[in-house]
Amino acid sequence: MKQTLAWTEYCKSLAPAIVETCAKVSVSSGPVALVKALGAALPEWKFRHALSRGGWYRLGGILDHQGERVSDNLESWVENALDERDGDFAALCDDFIDKKLYATRLVGQTHYLVASAGDSTDGFLQLEIEDLQEMRVHQLFANEPSTLEELVDPRGGADQPVPVGLPFYTFRRIQHIGAFLGRMLAQKPEPAPIHRMIDDWSKSSASxxxxxxxxxVIATREHLDRYHQPVFRAQPxxxxxxxxxxxxxxxGTTGLKxxxxxxxxxxxxxxPMxxxxxxxxxxxxxxxxxxxxVEDSLxxxxxxxxxxxxxxxxxxxxPYAL
Incomplete structure (x- = not known):
């Protein structure tokens, strides 16, 4: 457990250099330039680009019709505006129906970078860096929303997304995968499927x-349940x-075929395997x-x-599955 905590703290110490590197590197120069810059900032680690996953977005802020920023956080703005009207959603819509306000989204992809941190199967650092671009999307209140979801994130809107600025890199997280999986076992001693996969890799010809x-790479998630206990997820x-x-x-195929x-x-x-x-x-x-x-072997x-x-x-x- 001490080693797990040590890795967690060590990874935190690397974050400032990564944040600075993300701010310096242009997305247009590609992941190769990002890896090169990280190598200069953290010469003790040989990161390489492993995978990019896109097709996602998160809610952004609010712009007025002249492109001036009203808020950096759409959800917080809506919550505060509702609180000011004692939760009256209809009053909120009436007050802003004639104002041209636009929601934005951060559209992006996640770049996974990895570096060896030992001889064990899970002994590696995994760095996640997001490649984001803010896009102006739908006009708020124009669709006569009846729910908060229809207001902040309507489906099938007719508005064409308009770029607000250039794409940019932003640091998401860095972690020692073995340490993360160790925390999973500490919280719930029964091995999860990901632990069994790692063990199978170690025992097989693949290793x-x-x-x-x-x-x-391993997509990880961590949140607190209703009892404020940590819940971990790990998906290869x-x-x-x-x-x-x-x-x-x-x-039914067996033998040579x-x-x-x-x-x-x-x-x-x-x-192999x-x-x-x-x-x-x-x-x-x-x-x-x-x-x-197995039957062929027997x-x-x-x-x-x-x-x-x-x-x-x-x-x-x-048997288990992931």
């Missing part, structure tokens, strides 16, 4: 060929470009394959190393 973070995301390879074997399908999947993915880890996560490989692999057709057969057999006895 002898490549580091886990060369092929996976494959860093493969595009979709997982196609698994070319029909249900199954071996060929597994080998092809692994070659396309870049490491990729088929197994995608069976757990992306579901690109169906579950029947695990049973067939029948004397040993195309997998024993350590990999043991991993699959253990999963059959205690």
């Amino acid at each position: 002898n060929t490549s580091a886990y973070f060369n092929h996976w 995301i494959a860093t493969l470009a595009g979709e997982a390879p196609e698994f070319a074997a029909a249900s 199954l071996n060929e399908a597994l080998s092809h999947f692994d070659r396309e993915s870049g490491y 990729a088929w197994y880890f995608h069976m757990l996560t992306s579901k690109a490989v169906p579950y029947w394959v695990a049973q067939a692999v 029948g004397g057709f040993a195309y997998l190393p024993q350590r990999d057969v043991d991993v699959v057999r253990h999963w059959l006895h205690q």
